[in-house]
Amino acid sequence: xxxxxxxxxVWVTVLALFWxxxxxxxxxxxxxxxxxxxxxxxxxxxxxxxxLVKQIAFSLSIIIQGLIIAAAAALILAxxxxxxxYADGLIDTLTALAHPLPGIxxxxxxxxxxxxxxxAILIVIIHSVLWPLILNLSTGxxxxxxxxxxxxxxxxxxxxxxxxxxxxxxxxxxxxxGLKIAWxxxxxxxxxxxxxxxxxxxxxxxxxxxxQKRVFFDLPGVFAGIIVIIFIGVTVEDFIFKKLETNTVRKxxxxx
Amino acid sequence: MKKxxxxxxxxxxxxxxxxxxxxxxYAADQTKLTIAEQYGLAYAPVQLIxxxxxxxxxxxxxxxxxxxxxxxxxxREAMLAGEVDIAFMAIxxxxxxxxxxxxxxxxxxxxxxxxxxxxxxxxxxxLADFKAEDRIxxxxxxxxxxxxxxxxxxxxxAEVNKFDDQxxxxxxxxxxxxxxxxxxxxxxxxxxxxxxxESKEKGIKKILSGxxxxxxxxxxxxxxxxxxxxxxxSKNYKVFLEALTEALNFINQQPQAADILADNYNLTxxxxxxxxxxxxxxxxxxxxxxxxxxxxxxxEGYLKENNYQRSELIFTEELVTEKKETxxxxxxxxxx
Numbered sequence: 001x002x003x004x005x006x007x008x009x010v011w012v013t014v015l016a017l018f019w020x021x022x023x024x025x026x027x028x029x030x031x032x033x034x035x036x037x038x039x040x041x042x043x044x045x046x047x048x049x050x051x052l053v054k055q056i057a058f059s060l061s062i063i064i065q066g067l068i069i070a071a072a073a074a075l076i077l078a079x080x081x082x083x084x085x086y087a088d089g090l091i092d093t094l095t096a097l098a099h100p101l102p103g104i105x106x107x108x109x110x111x112x113x114x115x116x117x118x119x120a121i122l123i124v125i126i127h128s129v130l131w132p133l134i135l136n137l138s139t140g141x142x143x144x145x146x147x148x149x150x151x152x153x154x155x156x157x158x159x160x161x162x163x164x165x166x167x168x169x170x171x172x173x174x175x176x177x178g179l180k181i182a183w184x185x186x187x188x189x190x191x192x193x194x195x196x197x198x199x200x201x202x203x204x205x206x207x208x209x210x211x212q213k214r215v216f217f218d219l220p221g222v223f224a225g226i227i228v229i230i231f232i233g234v235t236v237e238d239f240i241f242k243k244l245e246t247n248t249v250r251k252x253x254x255x256x
Numbered sequence: 257m258k259k260x261x262x263x264x265x266x267x268x269x270x271x272x273x274x275x276x277x278x279x280x281x282y283a284a285d286q287t288k289l290t291i292a293e294q295y296g297l298a299y300a301p302v303q304l305i306x307x308x309x310x311x312x313x314x315x316x317x318x319x320x321x322x323x324x325x326x327x328x329x330x331x332r333e334a335m336l337a338g339e340v341d342i343a344f345m346a347i348x349x350x351x352x353x354x355x356x357x358x359x360x361x362x363x364x365x366x367x368x369x370x371x372x373x374x375x376x377x378x379x380x381x382x383l384a385d386f387k388a389e390d391r392i393x394x395x396x397x398x399x400x401x402x403x404x405x406x407x408x409x410x411x412x413x414a415e416v417n418k419f420d421d422q423x424x425x426x427x428x429x430x431x432x433x434x435x436x437x438x439x440x441x442x443x444x445x446x447x448x449x450x451x452x453x454e455s456k457e458k459g460i461k462k463i464l465s466g467x468x469x470x471x472x473x474x475x476x477x478x479x480x481x482x483x484x485x486x487x488x489x490s491k492n493y494k495v496f497l498e499a500l501t502e503a504l505n506f507i508n509q510q511p512q513a514a515d516i517l518a519d520n521y522n523l524t525x526x527x528x529x530x531x532x533x534x535x536x537x538x539x540x541x542x543x544x545x546x547x548x549x550x551x552x553x554x555x556e557g558y559l560k561e562n563n564y565q566r567s568e569l570i571f572t573e574e575l576v577t578e579k580k581e582t583x584x585x586x587x588x589x590x591x592x
Contacts, residue, residue, distance in 0.1 A: 014263070029336075029357075030357075031336055031356065031357055031358055032336060032337070111434075111440070112437070115439065115440040196425075211396075211425070212397055214329060215329050215349075215352075215396045215397050215398045215399075216352055216356075216397070216398050216558075217332065217352050217353045217355075217356040217358070218356065
């Protein structure tokens with residue numbers, strides 16, 4: 001574990017150094033290739049005047065809402081599919097139809113049906129998250145070893161008990177990996193939606209921040225936005241998901 | 257450690273090679289001219305250059321490439337990447353990039369054009385009537401439409417970003433559709449031909465014109481180019497300038513300009529004629545309003561305090577021929 005972070009640190013330093021040297025070498029105009037110093041100055045400036053923090057909070061709040069709604073919906077749909085053959089056919093068809101559709105392709109429709117407000121972005125996020133989650137959950141449910149279901153029969157568990165005591169815990173690793181995919185996808189959906197729709201409330205989110213920096217020709221600002229996205233992504237991956245894993249599947253001895 | 261150093265060296269080598277290649281490309285490209293075009297009536301003289309092959313006629317060895325890019329930001333980025341030599345845009349986006357250090361200048365004016373803030377809401381008759389939930393569609397922050405709106409808002413309410421929270425970034429065709437649909441968008445800061453199309457629709461009215469917002473006449477579109485192009489390809493620069501003057505003369509003097517352009521804009525020749533002669537539509541190389549944009553944008557913090565001289569922003573002033581000047585004045589009087 002320690003080793004992983006040390007390696008990462010070394011590589012980040014190497015890449016940063018490389019970046020800075022390239023910037024200093026003057027090979028590219030600093031309009032195209034700003035140095036890290038400029039980037040961090042831009043980041044500090046945006047953080048200081050407070051708007052960026054609010055924009056981050058805004059983006060994160062939409063993502064969390066989207067993820068919760070999508071996770072709940074996916075759980076219900078996947079469970080229904082597990083217990084009912086007909087529902088399974090329907091949900092399978094829907095997933096097959098909708099899963100390959102990028103949210104951005106639906107943008108014009110969403111704009112007409114739901115306007116350009118927060119709802120629109122939420123819908124793009126839910127769309128891009130729901131289908132991979134259902135797929136993962138269904139795979140998880142269907143790959144539970146038969147002995148588990150047989151145990152449930154032995155104990156004469158009813159459906160609810162079976163669901164909460166066996167089905168969901170047993171497929172938890174799939175659920176977590178589904179959540180990881182969902183998290184990454186929701187970020188992408190959010191940033192592109194924000195860049196397309198513009199400011200949704202007075203602030204807009206991170207995508208809007210990047211877009212604004214772009215139209216005002218502020219490349220260090222664009223990079224500052226990108227760094228924030230990377231930072232949040234890594235933090236969530238390394239801390240929140242890790243914690244979730246250690247407290248559940250690792251503790252239960254399902255994952256080494 | 258050795259491994260890391262090796263990798264760093266390799267990465268550097270790759271970068272050097274890549275940059276060496278691109279520099280070579282550029283030097284070899286003396287016979288090629290890339291021009292970015294955008295859709296809109298204000299770009300009509302540029303379309304004429306293309307339709308009449310004025311550049312190819314002036315210099316048969318010249319290979320002209322027309323690049324269709326969707327918005328000003330993309331054009332700016334393409335120019336920065338060295339993919340585009342000459343482009344056309346409004347003054348504010350030019351100034352914003354100039355201010356950020358992009359080495360480019362204005363070649364010439366291209367057109368003046370009526371602009372208008374169009375609304376589909378009955379209760380909106382002036383800027384003061386906008387409610388907090390009313391959305392205003394315009395191309396993007398920092399666009400001429402945005403700056404004009406800010407100018408008007410500053411004058412009326414002494415609060416430059418009053419509507420910044422209500423802006424919706426949309427290209428003109430989308431914005432027009434949204435305005436006609438009448439749901440999400442309450443107003444659209446339109447340029448021709450969208451302005452003309454919208455003003456023909458029932459229930460849509462103009463509450464603010466570009467002239468009112470600006471407080472006078474201003475050049476809508478200018479031609480811009482990088483200093484690198486100006487210095488390294490001065491021959492092509494001159495060829496282009498002559499073609500542009502010719503196109504401006506043609507559009508102002510030759511009635512068949514409308515016939516030639518009609519197909520290009522998917523309009524009938526009669527409509528094209530009507531649009532080209534719409535009051536306020538002027539094709540001239542004069543650059544008006546540069547100082548005012550500069551002063552306003554500096555005062556409101558869109559630009560740094562840099563005190564630009566005109567010569568720092570424009571390559572060569574006044575390429576207008578005498579003949580055209582008189583015709584233009586005649587046209588102006590007709591318009592009024």
